[in-house]
Amino acid sequence: MAEAMIEFQSVTKQYQSGQAAVDDLTMSIDKGAITVFVGPSGCGKTTSLRMINRMVEPTSGTITVGGQEVTSVPAATLRRSMGYVMQSSGLMPHRSVLDNIATVPRLNGVPKAEARKRAQELLDVVGLASALGKRYPSQLSGGQQQRVGVARALAADPPVLLMDEPFSAVDPVVRDELQQELLRLQRDLAKTIVFVTHDIDEATVLGDKVAVFGLGGKLAQYAAPEEILRAPANDFVASFVGRDRGFRHLGFSPSDGITVHRARTITPAELEHDGNAAGEWQLVVDDDLRPLGWSGPGKGPATVPGGSLFRKGDTLRRALDAALSSPSGFGVAVDADGRVAGVITAGEVLAVIESDRRVRQGVL
Numbered sequence: 001m002a003e004a005m006i007e008f009q010s011v012t013k014q015y016q017s018g019q020a021a022v023d024d025l026t027m028s029i030d031k032g033a034i035t036v037f038v039g040p041s042g043c044g045k046t047t048s049l050r051m052i053n054r055m056v057e058p059t060s061g062t063i064t065v066g067g068q069e070v071t072s073v074p075a076a077t078l079r080r081s082m083g084y085v086m087q088s089s090g091l092m093p094h095r096s097v098l099d100n101i102a103t104v105p106r107l108n109g110v111p112k113a114e115a116r117k118r119a120q121e122l123l124d125v126v127g128l129a130s131a132l133g134k135r136y137p138s139q140l141s142g143g144q145q146q147r148v149g150v151a152r153a154l155a156a157d158p159p160v161l162l163m164d165e166p167f168s169a170v171d172p173v174v175r176d177e178l179q180q181e182l183l184r185l186q187r188d189l190a191k192t193i194v195f196v197t198h199d200i201d202e203a204t205v206l207g208d209k210v211a212v213f214g215l216g217g218k219l220a221q222y223a224a225p226e227e228i229l230r231a232p233a234n235d236f237v238a239s240f241v242g243r244d245r246g247f248r249h250l251g252f253s254p255s256d257g258i259t260v261h262r263a264r265t266i267t268p269a270e271l272e273h274d275g276n277a278a279g280e281w282q283l284v285v286d287d288d289l290r291p292l293g294w295s296g297p298g299k300g301p302a303t304v305p306g307g308s309l310f311r312k313g314d315t316l317r318r319a320l321d322a323a324l325s326s327p328s329g330f331g332v333a334v335d336a337d338g339r340v341a342g343v344i345t346a347g348e349v350l351a352v353i354e355s356d357r358r359v360r361q362g363v364l
């Protein structure tokens with residue numbers, strides 16, 4: 001079993017009379033893993049996060065971090081010992097990017113030159129060009145500001161990182177990049193990360209475990225993301241994870257069971273010379289067998305753009321998407337070098353899904 005880093009024991013927060021913001025929360029957060037708090041607006045995610053570093057004090061119950069009760073540590077010391085990233089990057093506008101990143105180490109007494117050197121290294125860690133260090137926050141894009149926010153939170157090398165909707169103010173493409181960067185960073189850093197979002201897709205992409213909060217600040221389900229998609233604990237969780245959950249769950253199923261078959265291929269030169277005389281879809285490939293697109297039956301020399309590709313080891317979701325997005329109806333599998341390994345239809349992917357299901361249920 002994973003080692004616990006943060007423990008909530010019967011924690012309740014009541015701001016004023018009436019409904020609690022967080023209601024009797026008991027949960028254990030694994031060390032070195034990403035735990036995501038997800039749920040609709042107002043269900044107590046941020047309040048729960050902020051109680052970890054005492055930005056908010058519980059009305060009752062206890063929270064321990066690394067075995068130590070948080071109330072036994074002065075709030076300012078505790079806050080400095082954890083990285084904190086929020087939605088608006090929270091950077092100080094009149095300080096350079098480097099000085100922003102160096103803030104906590106400086107407060108902890110690290111000499112200026114050393115703190116700046118570390119800040120410079122961190123720019124690289126979060127994927128920013130070192131020249132950006134001299135700029136002011138307003139001279140950066142939203143995505144770059146969030147990266148600086150992450151660098152600043154990492155500056156003192158804290159074991160715990162608290163992240164409150166850090167990527168929700170950027171556009172979907174940048175958001176996707178930031179999520180992938182965080183996962184890459186986490187592979188090296190293995191921090192204990194608590195991440196708040198209201199987006200179930202973000203939660204399932206990032207979380208080793210996902211805590212779904214319900215209205216009234218109650219924990220509705222706490223489990224691995226694939227379990228939440230496969231077996232929501234109640235109607236509230238089922239409706240929160242949404243109608244596509246069956247499809248999204250395919251994102252956790254390996255495509256090992258898939259057998260691809262040979263595609264009929266044609267090179268651009270052959271196509272130019274003879275057109276598509278075969279009367280069926282042909283995959284247009286270069287001399288190294290890399291896919292270039294499709295040639296439709298009776299469509300002359302034109303090449304139609306292909307759909308998404310999938311590789312060995314990808315999930316069933318990617319395999320199915322490859323088939324569904326392909327103009328020919330054949331999803332293209334490529335090897336590690338990007339060469340065509342074969343094709344598969346959506347019907348064949350569905351047959352694998354169905355047979356996996358029957359095996360799981362012990363029918364076969």
Ligand SMILES: Nc1ncnc2c1ncn2[C@@H]1O[C@H](COP(=O)(O)OP(=O)(O)OP(=O)(O)O)[C@@H](O)[C@H]1O
Binds near residue numbers: 039
């Ligand atoms: N400082 C405060 N004073 C009074 N009530 C508060 C305060 N902060 C939060 N609340 C209330 O506590 C409840 C939980 O708020 P919280 O911000 O933790 O929810 P959340 O799930 O993070 O929501 P969101 O996704 O909208 O940020 C809400 O009803 C909110 O109005």
